Amino acid sequence: MIHRPRFQPAPHIYPPDEWDMVEKQFVPDLLQQGETMFALGNGYLGMRGTFEEGGPIGQNGTFINGFYEAWEILYPERAYGLATHGQTIVNVTDTKIIKLYVDDEPFWLPHANVLSFDRRLNMKSGTLDRDIVWETPTGKQVSITSRRLVSFEHRHLAAIFYQVTMLNASAPVVISSEMIANEPPAHRVNHDPRQAKVFTGKVLHPRAGYAKEPRIVLCHSTDKSRLILSCAVDHRLETQCPTSWQTHYTEDAGQVVMSIDAQPGQPITLMKYMAYHTSRTAPPEEMCARVERTLDRGVADGFPRLLQEQQRYMQDFWQRSDVQITVDSTSAKRSTTEVQQAIRFNLFHVLQASARADTTGVPAKGLTGQAYEGHYFWDTEIYVLPFLIYTAPRIAKNLLRFRHGLLDMAKERARQLSQKGAMFPWRTINGEEASAYYAAGTAQYHINADIMYALKKYVQATGDEEFLFNEGVEMLVETARLWHDLGFYNNRQGGKFCIHGVTGPDEYNTVVDNNTYTNLMARENLRYAVSTVDTLRGRRPDLYTALVHKTHLNS
Template sequence: MKAKHAPNRLPQHRFPVDPWRLVETEYTTEDLGVTETVFALGNGFIGMRANAEEGREAHSHGTFLNGFHETWRIAHAEAAYGFAEVGQTIVNVPDAKLIKLYVDDEPLLLANADLESYERVLDFRTGILTRDLLWKTPAGKRVHVRSERMVSFEHRHLAVLTFEVTLLDDSAPIVISSQLLNRQDGEDEYHVKAAALGEGQDPRRARKFDHRVLEPQIQRHDGDDVVLGYRCTNSRMTVAAAYRHLFETACEYTVETDVAEQLAKTVFTVDGQVGKTIRIEKLVSYHSSTGVPASELADRCQRTLTRAASTGTVGLYNEQAAWLVDFWDRSDVQIEGDQPAQQAMRWNLFHLAQASARTQEQGIAAKGVTADGYEGHYFWDTEVYVVPFLAYTHPETARKVLRFRWKLLDAARKRARMLSQRGALFPWRTINGEEASAYYAAGTAQYHINAAVAYAIKRYVDATNDWDFMAHEGAETLVETARMWEDLGFYGNNGDNSFHIHGVTGPDEYTTVKNDNTYTNVMARFNMRFAAGVCRELRERMPEAYEHLVRSTGVDEAELEGFDRAADAMFIPYDETLGINPQDDAFLSLEPWDFSKTP
């Protein structure tokens, strides 16, 4: 593939181009919101923003688990039947990234440290984030600090962090405090409540709660393992986070662990000697549930840590690299003659892997697991943009994502009934399957999400020929989504026998609740035709599966003919003079935009 030169978005003097790595050679606090995101790690379940090991400074601290959320009552200015009632927001889980370093009792804080060298590297082939720096302490001692961070693609519940310190010039007392901190409800690492989740501003960030979110359930110090467990106040979801250290040094040292409700920490006090490296390997595990007690999740965390310790960090790194070899064999897109574009392409592909690899029949949020923007909600982006990629490169993951939608079908049926519609209506934005959009016009009115689900099913089955999925999940979803479209629309009474859909919002969320939105009508037509065709093919291919579909949905040939009739009669706006399909039936009657006066 050849491409024109892509514009440089990152300054190359600081982010030199490398086709297989994202490299940063200078540290600054000016764009932490960007760097925390672009260097973030995840596996589809665990997500860790690229906050510094030492904590402050941060735009947005973040450690997230896909689907782990709190609920809250939506307060409408004026309530109405059919409006979403309960919001859902992804929650920060306890932060295990925090490893604070003191030399001669002076803390390493990157914002004001005297750094003789600095490099941070995200390697797309190993899946490891590495930071290497040379710090000149206030006493003039040079200290080499190297850290590595990995969220495992192979093991859904595991992350691995390493931290190495080497004195280069002179001996010194060294303290390393490795922590597990509840930022969601508590303070930051310096006991400042206002900075607990970072100090940056982003209008897309999740809401701030007016109540304690994580209720402490368990604090455990069991041999080498430290575990904290919590339960969300409203959603009643539970989570456990645990760590275990593997510590190596030729220096003399002591270890002390303290475990409290909001903070657990293990402090290594070392008599640091020149040239003798101090190395900490921190194995971290997270488990969550919709209702399993936190004590059970704590046990699961400890089992995860035991298996990881048995494999060893080198073994875990090798597994990660092997997983990525397979990923790139399936997914790589090579661009000739444009290294910046090649780097950007592979960075994006790598983040697709981080958003989807271990979702395990959960959705893929708008921000993946890199941030809490858009409340951690799942939208139509998953089906329209991500599933087609996965269908051709990682079909087993695509199948799991589609099964997640299918498991929400009963909730979608309920939502349709609430709006006096037949069939099923999937939520515009959700985590748990309930509609969470507080603004109807740019939320529920975007009925086209139903067609997005149908589109994803088609792309998946076209790529895989997986008629087992179609028989057991796909066809049922198609029938219920098509049923909603036929019920939502109506035949015009002006003699043209055309089928219309009114009162919907298309992908343009700034032009809401319109009649005959072109995109919506085209996609609804596709949805109904595809559903009818699949049902008939299923009847021929797999008669028993078709009979099961009839029993579960009540579909019959007459209804399929109704789908076809509505699809054939679908009104698609078209302007003969301009030769275009306008956005909706009234779009061209709007006042023209004056581009000459637009800044």
């Protein structure tokens, strides 16, 4: 494991707060960390916490869960059973950019004279909020307030409230709202295997694009995975000051420029709406129509209503999920506020990674970055699902149903390995094994039992036997088959059932015999499969007959 020294940020810059992650000063040395900490997402769409002005940037990113590009894994020598193709989540069209010019001078944080700065991840409202007062070189003071949200209620929609107010003088103000596809990838500074693959060429290929002032629509597709992305932005500007508009677009970019004769004390309020849709089958025309319908609804609702819905969603989440802590101040190293902030920060990011995952899995880094390629691992079932089962069982069920949807591919993977049953991938987006390192990838057979552990926990907590009998039991049968085929009764071990040549959760000790975790989990998998099939046969003979027919189970 890669160990790094713990870093404690200055408390006067990052003061503890029970409900907010607060930053009181621009800290260029923590750009990348801040972009991750202040990221927003809803489980489908994620946006790193970059500044609206388009920079400075450590690692920019906007991600859609399950939207990836495939690539061939190259080996010095082919070997039987190795994964053949990798998958990497794509940094899609960036729509967060809102550049500001006062007296034709750009607002650029590293060079700006900032009189006050407050940025916070607001975990009660589910927003990223920022308040700045900037003094230009000529002494003009400018208030800049922004509020960004990725909607939980509307899966495909995000929005930004951006308000500029001249405080002590008039000035010409230009606001340039932009969208950019195929941004240059971040440079890899080391060989950390957790970092995503860097594509050398263009990943998003233009399929359609047009503008209806002040709306811009762009449609792209990937080459190998053949996925289609449509993205669109729209704007509403509220001000008493004289204003003019210009709209431009190319196949990979769009820009809406607003020129305002700003007067002191007169707010200039921009509401920017951003929508994303993806598909494997729909044509570009249909994708553009979908994204426009989402924008129509978002613009009609307006930012205040979107914010109200977001706050209502968060209120419901905290009512179901909050963990309140009081520490003993005489012995604890951290205050109650610090511990409470840490717990709520983690719960909030679990929500952002899973809430609207709907038909996909939960990426290892959520939608905060490209590390781990945006892949789904066994961490979902062992670490995330137990929390969701008790606080959001519908989301937990969706994630289990996603695994069931991959069952045919898991059966094919088992056949590739000359084994019976099903072998779920250790890391994947589309259901195919994507790990090029067999010892710490495919050899982690425990993934099968991890998924069945989550299934059992879900059924025990919810009593959802319909899901168990209609979908879960098929997974139980096929995963049990693999354990029965992989293991054997060993006379040298007193006739005990042994499983050899596997890797447990400790990836630094690979391909071992009788890994404790794997053996115990496999045993539970087998027992639960037998008990469920017996129960099904006694209580639902119709479903049992269908199961026997589908799985060729020997009755």
